[in-house]
Amino acid sequence: MSRYIIGIESSCDDTSVGIVSDSLDVVSLKTVSQTSIHKLFGGVIPEIAARNHIAWIFPAIHRTMIESGLTRNDISAVAVTGYPGLVGSLLVGVAAAKGLAIGWNKPLIAVDHLDAHISSAFIGKKKKPEFPYLALVISGGHTSLIEVSEKGRNTLGETIDDAAGEAYDKVAKMAGLGFPGGPVIDKAAQSGDPKKYDLPYLLKHPRYSDETVFSFSGIKSAVKRVLDEQDVDISSLMAAFQDRVMELVERKIKLALSMKKYEALIISGGVSANTKLREIASVVSKQHEIELFLPDLQYCQDNGAMVAAAAFEDLQAGRFSDIDMDVAPTSRTKQ
Numbered sequence: 001m002s003r004y005i006i007g008i009e010s011s012c013d014d015t016s017v018g019i020v021s022d023s024l025d026v027v028s029l030k031t032v033s034q035t036s037i038h039k040l041f042g043g044v045i046p047e048i049a050a051r052n053h054i055a056w057i058f059p060a061i062h063r064t065m066i067e068s069g070l071t072r073n074d075i076s077a078v079a080v081t082g083y084p085g086l087v088g089s090l091l092v093g094v095a096a097a098k099g100l101a102i103g104w105n106k107p108l109i110a111v112d113h114l115d116a117h118i119s120s121a122f123i124g125k126k127k128k129p130e131f132p133y134l135a136l137v138i139s140g141g142h143t144s145l146i147e148v149s150e151k152g153r154n155t156l157g158e159t160i161d162d163a164a165g166e167a168y169d170k171v172a173k174m175a176g177l178g179f180p181g182g183p184v185i186d187k188a189a190q191s192g193d194p195k196k197y198d199l200p201y202l203l204k205h206p207r208y209s210d211e212t213v214f215s216f217s218g219i220k221s222a223v224k225r226v227l228d229e230q231d232v233d234i235s236s237l238m239a240a241f242q243d244r245v246m247e248l249v250e251r252k253i254k255l256a257l258s259m260k261k262y263e264a265l266i267i268s269g270g271v272s273a274n275t276k277l278r279e280i281a282s283v284v285s286k287q288h289e290i291e292l293f294l295p296d297l298q299y300c301q302d303n304g305a306m307v308a309a310a311a312f313e314d315l316q317a318g319r320f321s322d323i324d325m326d327v328a329p330t331s332r333t334k335q
Ligand code: KG4
Pocket: 012, 138, 139, 140, 141, 142, 164, 165, 166, 168, 169, 180, 181, 182, 183, 186, 269, 270, 271, 272, 273, 274, 275, 300, 301, 302
């Protein structure tokens, strides 16, 4: 008989609830996007995000349960993103999850957002990768290269300033393209000429040549300098920006793959929906003869299904959270 976990995600601005089976197939998923609200401000306003989670979290739980055709008796555990994220937003999801766990008498499993993004790449796939594997979590909040082994996660390198998605969002805002920036820049870049603007290559200093770190703040300033000129071809400027961002991402993935033998490459997080990144991932994985796991497009952005998917390991290991657990703005590496 299949086991099911209900997963709740509210770490940023998406209110999302998903039910996933132990074969990591999604039974039902409801995501309420707040993009149309935060768009008015050009970015996520934490207080507004938290208040909207309060309004949507229980309707989302209710709809997900109804659409699944399951009852509470079929649910083995309640999973929720506990860290890292916007504290006010996390609190709403965790409070709702605690209420469900108590009311339904189910174990509570707090999931780390990075583990959830990594697990999103395994949803609907026939198998999970062998250890150790290399994971790139690339989103609005993170750009981290992580080694995952039996012992858990080990961060090899991360951004020293902005996250990649954050850079997309800020550059799109500067260029007047709206929010979130990733999808609009991805689309604009497709009709532009990346060679038209000679933007600098990122992290070219020899000091960083053998480190798996990222940096995206310099490229923002370079884009700003071009935008200050007149008659800018926005599509070509966005193509050049994307080219440099992805060149760095490709270089660092290759560096990590050259340092150790991995069984698979996983790329997940909001930016993993990017067309150019997906092309690069496919080429690099073939060159290095390594299996590639990318989330299906609907699981790239924050969602409750990936939270439930990540919690199955904890369910199997009997690793549950205290009902008085606290949220945290920083990541918690699994022991
Ligand atoms: O994972 P996610 O939903 O939330 C965080 O945990 O941050 O990622 C959202 C980020 C945003 O910065 C958004 O601009 C970016 O993912 N994004 C993209 C694309 N689609 C979404 N970035 C580049 N290309 C895309 N196609």
